[in-house]
Amino acid sequence: MTSIELKNFQNKIQNLFKPFGWAPTERQLEELARRFAELNPASFDNAFKVFKEIFPGLYYEAFEGMDNSDYKALLAVAIAGSKAAQR
Numbered sequence: 001m002t003s004i005e006l007k008n009f010q011n012k013i014q015n016l017f018k019p020f021g022w023a024p025t026e027r028q029l030e031e032l033a034r035r036f037a038e039l040n041p042a043s044f045d046n047a048f049k050v051f052k053e054i055f056p057g058l059y060y061e062a063f064e065g066m067d068n069s070d071y072k073a074l075l076a077v078a079i080a081g082s083k084a085a086q087r
Contacts, residue, residue: 001030001081009033009081012074016044017051018061028054036075037082047075 001009006029013032014022024032032054041047052058 001033001084005077005081005084006030006033009074009077012077013051016074017048019051019055019058020060022055022058024055033078033082036078040079041075 003026006026009032010024010029013019013029032051035050035054036047039046039050041050
């Protein structure tokens with residue numbers, strides 16, 4: 001993934017999961033995108049589990065009003081970026 005794609009992915013993660021004090025490296029973001037593309041989590045909860053495996057110990061805002069389209073957009077970015085990186 002390019003730096004711009006990684007920043008876009010990071011922003012989508014920030015808006016969806018709302019982690020406090022989150023400062024990922026590019027390598028961590030690439031790993032998260034790769035895992036999302038590999039596992040293709042079927043739900044927000046499954047995606048959140050993957051996120052917590054890579055970024056344990058964070059605190060989060062409440063998920064009230066979470067829109068499923070946000071989750072689908074995040075997954076699309078991860079899959080597209082991961083596939084592009086494999087070429």
